[in-house]
Amino acid sequence: MNKIGSKLEFAPLQSLLDEGFWHKLTNLKLNSWGLDESAVPLTGFFAPCSHPQLSNHLTLLSESLPSESGEVPSSSSIHTNRNRCPVPGTLYNLNTMEGFNDLDEEKLLKEEAEKIWIDIHNGNIEKDCSRLLRFLLISFADLKKWEFYYRVAFPAIMLNPPATLVDLKPASQWLSLEEAKSLSTACNEWRNSTTTTGVPFFLVTIASNSHATLRHLNEWESCRQDNEKILFGFYDPCHSPKYPGWPLCNFLAFLYSRWNLETVHVFCYRESRGFADMKSSLIVEARISPQEWKDQNHVPQDIGWELYKRQKKTRSINLATSLDPTRLAESAADLNLKLMRWRALPSLNIDLLSETRCLLIGAGTLGCQVARTLMAWGVRKITLLDSGKVAISNPLRQSLYTLKDCGQDKATAAENSLRSIYPSVDAKGVVMSIPMPGHPVSIQEEKKIMDDCGQLQELVNSHDVVFLLTDTRESRWLPTLLCATANKITINAALGFESYLVMRHGTGPVSSSPEVTNELSSSFGNLSIGDKSGGQRLGCYFCNDVVAPVDSTANRTLDQQCTVTRPGVAPIASALAVELLVGVLHHPLGMYAPAEISGSNERLSDDLPLGILPHQIRGSISQFSQMTLVGHASNSCTACSNIVVSEFQKNGMDFLMKAINHPTYLEDLTGLTELKKTANLFEPDWDYEDELENDECAEI
Numbered sequence: 001m002n003k004i005g006s007k008l009e010f011a012p013l014q015s016l017l018d019e020g021f022w023h024k025l026t027n028l029k030l031n032s033w034g035l036d037e038s039a040v041p042l043t044g045f046f047a048p049c050s051h052p053q054l055s056n057h058l059t060l061l062s063e064s065l066p067s068e069s070g071e072v073p074s075s076s077s078i079h080t081n082r083n084r085c086p087v088p089g090t091l092y093n094l095n096t097m098e099g100f101n102d103l104d105e106e107k108l109l110k111e112e113a114e115k116i117w118i119d120i121h122n123g124n125i126e127k128d129c130s131r132l133l134r135f136l137l138i139s140f141a142d143l144k145k146w147e148f149y150y151r152v153a154f155p156a157i158m159l160n161p162p163a164t165l166v167d168l169k170p171a172s173q174w175l176s177l178e179e180a181k182s183l184s185t186a187c188n189e190w191r192n193s194t195t196t197t198g199v200p201f202f203l204v205t206i207a208s209n210s211h212a213t214l215r216h217l218n219e220w221e222s223c224r225q226d227n228e229k230i231l232f233g234f235y236d237p238c239h240s241p242k243y244p245g246w247p248l249c250n251f252l253a254f255l256y257s258r259w260n261l262e263t264v265h266v267f268c269y270r271e272s273r274g275f276a277d278m279k280s281s282l283i284v285e286a287r288i289s290p291q292e293w294k295d296q297n298h299v300p301q302d303i304g305w306e307l308y309k310r311q312k313k314t315r316s317i318n319l320a321t322s323l324d325p326t327r328l329a330e331s332a333a334d335l336n337l338k339l340m341r342w343r344a345l346p347s348l349n350i351d352l353l354s355e356t357r358c359l360l361i362g363a364g365t366l367g368c369q370v371a372r373t374l375m376a377w378g379v380r381k382i383t384l385l386d387s388g389k390v391a392i393s394n395p396l397r398q399s400l401y402t403l404k405d406c407g408q409d410k411a412t413a414a415e416n417s418l419r420s421i422y423p424s425v426d427a428k429g430v431v432m433s434i435p436m437p438g439h440p441v442s443i444q445e446e447k448k449i450m451d452d453c454g455q456l457q458e459l460v461n462s463h464d465v466v467f468l469l470t471d472t473r474e475s476r477w478l479p480t481l482l483c484a485t486a487n488k489i490t491i492n493a494a495l496g497f498e499s500y501l502v503m504r505h506g507t508g509p510v511s512s513s514p515e516v517t518n519e520l521s522s523s524f525g526n527l528s529i530g531d532k533s534g535g536q537r538l539g540c541y542f543c544n545d546v547v548a549p550v551d552s553t554a555n556r557t558l559d560q561q562c563t564v565t566r567p568g569v570a571p572i573a574s575a576l577a578v579e580l581l582v583g584v585l586h587h588p589l590g591m592y593a594p595a596e597i598s599g600s601n602e603r604l605s606d607d608l609p610l611g612i613l614p615h616q617i618r619g620s621i622s623q624f625s626q627m628t629l630v631g632h633a634s635n636s637c638t639a640c641s642n643i644v645v646s647e648f649q650k651n652g653m654d655f656l657m658k659a660i661n662h663p664t665y666l667e668d669l670t671g672l673t674e675l676k677k678t679a680n681l682f683e684p685d686w687d688y689e690d691e692l693e694n695d696e697c698a699e700i
Helices: 021-035 095-104 107-119 127-134 175-194 217-224 248-259 324-343 350-355 363-377 409-419 444-459 475-485 512-526 569-586 642-651 652-660 664-668 673-679
Strands: 013-016 040-046 057-058 085-094 133-141 147-155 164-172 201-206 213-215 229-235 263-269 284-289 304-307 314-320 355-363 381-386 428-430 465-468 489-495 497-502 614-619 625-629
Touching: 021 085, 021 133, 021 229, 021 324, 085 095, 085 127, 095 133, 107 127, 107 133, 107 248, 107 304, 127 201, 127 248, 147 229, 147 248, 164 263, 175 201, 175 213, 201 217, 229 248, 229 465, 229 625, 248 263, 324 350, 324 363, 355 363, 355 475, 363 381, 363 489, 363 673, 381 409, 409 428, 409 489, 444 475, 444 652, 444 673, 465 569, 475 489, 489 569, 497 569, 569 614, 625 673, 642 652, 642 664, 652 664, 664 673
Parallel strands: 013 057, 085 133, 229 263, 355 381, 355 465, 381 428, 465 489
Antiparallel strands: 040 057, 040 085, 133 147, 147 304, 147 314, 164 284, 201 213, 201 229, 263 284, 489 497, 497 614, 614 625
């Protein structure tokens, strides 16, 4: 307790860190700072005490931190709020708990005190008196658990010997009635002014006629010559009637060091209901003994670490329990991606991935795995198309389903499952069949088939990427044609018993302008993209075929109708399909990127952090082997050749109905029929059992 004639003591200042502060710190750590542990400028806020039983805290809000571009809130915008007097501070956010615990706190505190000491002697305090209230924050953010550990310090330059308390009274008792009334009016005007509300240290002059005036510290010389009563005022956050607040520590050091004052009268300004309160405000008379401060480069003793509950300095807060589960899931989902950008992949474009619209045609084993891997990469817009229902045999292999989903439409069940995994995903399930060549339809069915074709075309046009993951070879034909026509990024994945194929389709035959084609042709030789200038496009799934797609399920046994495959093959192919897409999206040329082959001595993209961008990836589980291949587009392709795309653009649904109902139509159109005759080929009994097919099992 402060006693007259004893050492003057001060009430410690306490900190209050808002949840918004930690949320913004998390964003800055993940998106901007990464592994950087450099000092970060902060702005804290405090105000005079306004409650008779509660002291004000130094508060840190989201706006206390700089923006992602590094901008600190401007003082002009801050000073307009009378309850937020700005105070400069410094943050050190450590990467590990060990680093947090091993930090040299004494050194850091001394560095902050040195800043105050230098500002006192070079006149900066008179220009910006809030520098007397510098603070220090050190922290460690455990972003997996949403737990934050921190310590706060308010550096104070201590007088040695300490100041002596001569008198301490409420301002209403120390001042005359007229002086108190005039000072109240002056304080209210000062606090309501947009130019002075954020100035926490000031001068008070009281004339012989009891008129009180508040002035800036830089008016000291003129004040002392007016022979008026002078008080040194500050915003006091403390509520105690027996102790002045912590800001007075550095204020006394300033008054002695800067102006050589040994006896001072200090006005500890406090409020009630937003107005000056002379009853709770204090007038402190203090005597400062001579100090050994001859060397301005020598910083006096400093203290200031905030104590918390049983004298501990480390505080912690866990926000996981207070966060909305959806928001928590969003943050957790992006954590791995943002951590990748710290060190391994700084160029990762998370925004691009989140906005990419993906259409997954097929919601079986491949579709489920692709969808989950897409979400792990940050893709948030996923549409799944399938006509089947969840069978009892599906949940073991198809990761989006459980036994409770059996009997439901796969597309609908997959949509619901994606939302249960990540509530903010923009998922949509579409239940529809894909019209297929080699599967003729009756006249009565033609309208429905044409409607399905139109709906599929709309879906392809409204998405950026299409994954072909269906259960039969022929079901991939129409989506391939539509993607070639609309020039969409197309990723194909197919499985054999112990092998897999993952590939990206080339661009459409009329996809690129001559300018783009010529530029790429000159850069990459034969591996160009469009055929307007004679360059070679990358092929699609059907470019190596010498027959048109046919019905591959008729007259087949159960093991021939199903894709019988080793369980590990589908997850591998699915992962590679998504990785291939991410590579395409991050390549400077996007879908126009030329093909690269693993192990090539002449890499075309040495500066790509995601590695090479192949055309085809073929692998075998039994051999534990994998290779990358390049296949160019065929002029006789039944799905992506110029003649097929042009015929579709010209005749639309009539062309599609001919392809569906007449097995040889596509072969005749593309010249495959003539090619076989020329080569004296007889139509063999093409057995696709050994071809790489998708994992989807036909419904039985």
